[in-house]
Amino acid sequence: MNTSFYYKTKKISINVLIHAFLLAVAVTCLFPLLWMIASSFKTQETIFSDISLIPKQFHFMNYWIAIKECDFGRYFLNSIFYTVSVVCGIVIVSSLAAYAFSRFKFPGKNIFFYMFMAAMMIPIPGSFVALYILLNKLHLRNTPLGYILCMINVGLSTSIFLLKTFFDKMPKELEDAARIDGCSKLGIWWHVALPLSGPVLAVVVVFNALAVWNEYILALIIFDTKTSMPLQVALQTFQGEFVTNYPLLMAGLTIAAVPIIILYLVMQKYIIKGVTQGAVVG
Amino acid sequence: MIGGIKNFKGVLVFSLLTLASINLAGCSSQPSTQAKGKSISVWHWMTDRQTAFEELAKRYEAATGVKVNFELYAPSDAYSQKVRAAAQGINLPDIFGILGEKRDFSSFIKAGHILDLTSYMNENDQAWRNIFFPKALALNEFNEDNSYGINTGTYGVPIDIMTIQMLYNKDLFKQLGLDPEKPPVTFQEFIDIGKKIKETKLQGMVSGWGEVWMIDCLANNYAFNIMGKDKVLATIRGEVSYTDPDWIEVLGLFEKMRNSGVLSDGLISMVNKTAEQLFANGKAVFAFNGSWCVNVYKGMNPNLNYASMLPPKVSDKYPMAIWGGAGSSFMVNARGQNKEEAVKFLKWFSARDQQTYLSEKTNNLSANKECVGSISEVLSQFAKSMDFATHPNIWGVSEFPAVIEALDKGIQTIILGEKTPEQVAAEVQKVKVRELDKKKNK
Incomplete structure (x- = not known):
C-alpha cells in the first residue's frame, strides 16, 4: 500500500515538474509572439508606459497605416515569389545532388560532398561582398534571378545533408524494382526517391521558406531598386537609428508572420517525422 | 501521402515554369540607378x-x-x-x-x-x-x-550634429523642491541633489552605461574640465600617467556620485533604450544622453517637461567639454x-x-x-x-582600445564599490604601459 502510494506520488511529482518545465518553455517561446501582437495594437506612447499584453485601447489603424506606408502589397508579392522560387530551386537541386551523392560513384564524390558540408560552416554575411562582386560581373546584380540564385546557394548545404542521409538508408530493392520496370536514373529519382522522401522534403521546404522569408540583408545589398525588394526590407523602414516606430513595425511583422505560420501548420505533421528520418527509413 | 506528393510534383513543375519566365523578365531589366541626365x-x-x-x-x-x-x-x-x-x-x-x-x-x-x-x-x-x-x-x-x-x-x-550632455526633468525638480529653471552648475550642487533623490523613490541619473562608451564620454568630459585638453592628450600620448592626481580626481567623481545617490540603481548594466524609457516616463531625475533623445522622448512621452544642461563643472580652471x-x-x-x-x-x-x-x-x-x-x-x-563640443576623432591621437576598456570597466567597479579610484588608476596605467611596450616592439 505504502509502496504503491510512494510510486504514485513520485510519478505525479515528476509529471508536475516536467509539465511545469514545458509550460515555462512554451511561455518563453510564445511571449515574444504575444508581445508583438499586443504591441501592434498600441500607440508608440503606450508601448513604453503600458506593459500589459492586453491593450486598454485597440488601435486597429496601425495595420492599415503599416500596409499603406510601406507599400505592403508589392513587397508581399515579391517575398512570396522569392520564397516559392528559392524553395523550388533548393528542392530540385538538393534532391538531385543528394541522390547522386548517395547512389552514384564518381571521382571526387567525397571531396565535393565535404565541400558542400564545409559551406554550412561559413557565416553568410562574410560572403556578401564577394557575392555582390560576382553578381556584378555576371550582370545579375539588381535582378531577381541574381538574388534567387544566391539564396538557392545559401540553402543547398543543409538540404543536401538532410536528403543524402535519407537516401543512404532507403532500400536499394525499391530502385531495382523500378529499374526492372524500365525506369532511367532520372526516372527513379522522380518516381521513387522523391515520393518516399516526402517528410524530409517537408522539413527542407519549411526551413528554407523560413530562411528566405526572413532574409533582408542580402536583398538590401543586391537590389538598388525598391520595386524588387522583399517584404522584410520594407519593414525596416519603421526601424530608425535611434527611434523605432514599434506599433507599425509590430503590425507589419504580425502580417508578415502569418504566411510562414500557415506553412508550418500545414506541414507540421511531416516535420518531426522528417527530422528523425535520418535514423529510421522504412 | 502519394497523392500529396503528386500534387507536390505538379506545384514543382508549375513553379519552375513560372520561375523561368519571370527570371527571364528579371534578366532583361535595366537596373541602373546611376543618375543619367538631370x-x-x-x-x-x-x-x-x-x-x-x-x-x-x-x-x-x-x-x-x-x-x-x-x-x-x-x-x-x-x-x-x-x-x-x-x-x-x-x-x-x-x-x-x-x-x-x-x-x-x-x-x-x-x-x-x-x-x-x-x-x-x-x-x-x-x-x-x-x-x-x-x-x-x-x-x-x-x-x-x-x-x-x-x-x-x-x-x-x-x-x-550630435552633442551628448545631461538632461533633467523639470517636473521632478519641482517635486524635489528645486527651481526647474536653475539646473545644477557645479558638481557639488549636483551631488547635493543626489542626497534629496535618495530620500525619495525616484531614480537619479540614467544612461546607457551598459554600452560602456558613454562612461568613457563622461569621464573624458570631466578630464577636460579638471586637467585641460593638453594634459588629456598628453596622457593618450603616454607622457602623463593615469595615476596622476588629476586622473584620480576624475575617477573619484564617480565614487562621489555613487555615494550621494545621484546615480540610478543598475546604471552600469543599463542599455540606453531602458535609460530613455525611464527618463521619458518621469521616473528618473537626470539623464546623460545624446541630442537624438529629443526625437526619442517625443515618441515615448510627448508631454515630458525637460531641459538639457552641461555636466556640472568641478573646476573653473578649464572649460567643461562635451562630446559632440x-x-x-x-x-x-x-x-x-x-x-x-x-x-x-x-x-x-x-x-x-x-x-x-x-x-x-x-x-x-x-x-x-x-x-x-x-x-x-x-x-x-x-x-x-x-x-x-569636442570629439576623439578630431584629437589627432587616439587611446588604445584596451586602455579605454580598462578605464570604463574600472569606473564600473568604482560605482559597484569594489575598487577605489587609486586601484583603478594603477590598473589602467598598467594596461597603458603594456600597450605602449607592444607598440614599441612592433
Missing part, C-alpha cells in the same frame, strides 16, 4: 528622415528640374555593407554617406571614391563653409598632419557622372531653409548654424552647447 541618386540609412528628404527632393525638382532619388537602405549595419560592396564594384551612387570611424572614411578617399570639396567650400569667400558649425565640418576634414595619409581638404558635407560634432554627412562620388549636379544639390540641401525644415520635421540638430534660432527650445539648447 537625375541624382542619394543612398542613406536615415529611416526617420526619408519622408522629409523626399519632400525636399520634390522642392528641388520644382526649383531646378533636377530629380533627386533618395534611396533608403536600413538598418545602418546593412547599409554599411552595401556601400562597401558597391565601392568594390564601382557602383556607388552620386551622393552617399559613410558610417564608421575616420579610418573607414579615409579608406574610401584613398580608393578614389570621394570628391574633395575644398574648392567648392572655399568659393565666394568661403560662403558654403561658413554656414556650418566648425566642429561639425571638422569631422569631414583632414588636416596637414593627419595620420591617414590623406591630402588636406574637406571631403564631406555635414547634415546634422559627430553626426551624419554626405559625400560626393568622385567617379560619378553628375559630380557638379551633386555638389549643387548639396549646397542647396545644406542651406538654412532646407535644414530648418529638416530639423522641424525630424527633431535632429542641423549642422547649419543659421538654423539654431528656428528650432525647438531643447534642440536649441543642445545646439548652443556646440561651443563646448
Whole structure:
C-alpha cells in the first residue's frame, strides 16, 4: 500500500515538474509572439508606459497605416515569389545532388560532398561582398534571378545533408524494382526517391521558406531598386537609428508572420517525422 | 501521402515554369540607378528622415528640374555593407554617406571614391563653409598632419550634429523642491541633489552605461574640465600617467556620485533604450544622453517637461567639454557622372531653409548654424552647447582600445564599490604601459 502510494506520488511529482518545465518553455517561446501582437495594437506612447499584453485601447489603424506606408502589397508579392522560387530551386537541386551523392560513384564524390558540408560552416554575411562582386560581373546584380540564385546557394548545404542521409538508408530493392520496370536514373529519382522522401522534403521546404522569408540583408545589398525588394526590407523602414516606430513595425511583422505560420501548420505533421528520418527509413 | 506528393510534383513543375519566365523578365531589366541626365541618386540609412528628404527632393525638382532619388537602405549595419560592396564594384551612387570611424572614411578617399570639396567650400569667400558649425565640418576634414595619409581638404558635407550632455526633468525638480529653471552648475550642487533623490523613490541619473562608451564620454568630459585638453592628450600620448592626481580626481567623481545617490540603481548594466524609457516616463531625475533623445522622448512621452544642461563643472580652471560634432554627412562620388549636379544639390540641401525644415520635421540638430534660432527650445539648447563640443576623432591621437576598456570597466567597479579610484588608476596605467611596450616592439 505504502509502496504503491510512494510510486504514485513520485510519478505525479515528476509529471508536475516536467509539465511545469514545458509550460515555462512554451511561455518563453510564445511571449515574444504575444508581445508583438499586443504591441501592434498600441500607440508608440503606450508601448513604453503600458506593459500589459492586453491593450486598454485597440488601435486597429496601425495595420492599415503599416500596409499603406510601406507599400505592403508589392513587397508581399515579391517575398512570396522569392520564397516559392528559392524553395523550388533548393528542392530540385538538393534532391538531385543528394541522390547522386548517395547512389552514384564518381571521382571526387567525397571531396565535393565535404565541400558542400564545409559551406554550412561559413557565416553568410562574410560572403556578401564577394557575392555582390560576382553578381556584378555576371550582370545579375539588381535582378531577381541574381538574388534567387544566391539564396538557392545559401540553402543547398543543409538540404543536401538532410536528403543524402535519407537516401543512404532507403532500400536499394525499391530502385531495382523500378529499374526492372524500365525506369532511367532520372526516372527513379522522380518516381521513387522523391515520393518516399516526402517528410524530409517537408522539413527542407519549411526551413528554407523560413530562411528566405526572413532574409533582408542580402536583398538590401543586391537590389538598388525598391520595386524588387522583399517584404522584410520594407519593414525596416519603421526601424530608425535611434527611434523605432514599434506599433507599425509590430503590425507589419504580425502580417508578415502569418504566411510562414500557415506553412508550418500545414506541414507540421511531416516535420518531426522528417527530422528523425535520418535514423529510421522504412 | 502519394497523392500529396503528386500534387507536390505538379506545384514543382508549375513553379519552375513560372520561375523561368519571370527570371527571364528579371534578366532583361535595366537596373541602373546611376543618375543619367538631370537625375541624382542619394543612398542613406536615415529611416526617420526619408519622408522629409523626399519632400525636399520634390522642392528641388520644382526649383531646378533636377530629380533627386533618395534611396533608403536600413538598418545602418546593412547599409554599411552595401556601400562597401558597391565601392568594390564601382557602383556607388552620386551622393552617399559613410558610417564608421575616420579610418573607414579615409579608406574610401584613398580608393578614389570621394570628391574633395575644398574648392567648392572655399568659393565666394568661403560662403558654403561658413554656414556650418566648425566642429561639425571638422569631422569631414583632414588636416596637414593627419595620420591617414590623406591630402588636406574637406571631403564631406555635414547634415546634422550630435552633442551628448545631461538632461533633467523639470517636473521632478519641482517635486524635489528645486527651481526647474536653475539646473545644477557645479558638481557639488549636483551631488547635493543626489542626497534629496535618495530620500525619495525616484531614480537619479540614467544612461546607457551598459554600452560602456558613454562612461568613457563622461569621464573624458570631466578630464577636460579638471586637467585641460593638453594634459588629456598628453596622457593618450603616454607622457602623463593615469595615476596622476588629476586622473584620480576624475575617477573619484564617480565614487562621489555613487555615494550621494545621484546615480540610478543598475546604471552600469543599463542599455540606453531602458535609460530613455525611464527618463521619458518621469521616473528618473537626470539623464546623460545624446541630442537624438529629443526625437526619442517625443515618441515615448510627448508631454515630458525637460531641459538639457552641461555636466556640472568641478573646476573653473578649464572649460567643461562635451562630446559632440559627430553626426551624419554626405559625400560626393568622385567617379560619378553628375559630380557638379551633386555638389549643387548639396549646397542647396545644406542651406538654412532646407535644414530648418529638416530639423522641424525630424527633431535632429542641423549642422547649419543659421538654423539654431528656428528650432525647438531643447534642440536649441543642445545646439548652443556646440561651443563646448569636442570629439576623439578630431584629437589627432587616439587611446588604445584596451586602455579605454580598462578605464570604463574600472569606473564600473568604482560605482559597484569594489575598487577605489587609486586601484583603478594603477590598473589602467598598467594596461597603458603594456600597450605602449607592444607598440614599441612592433
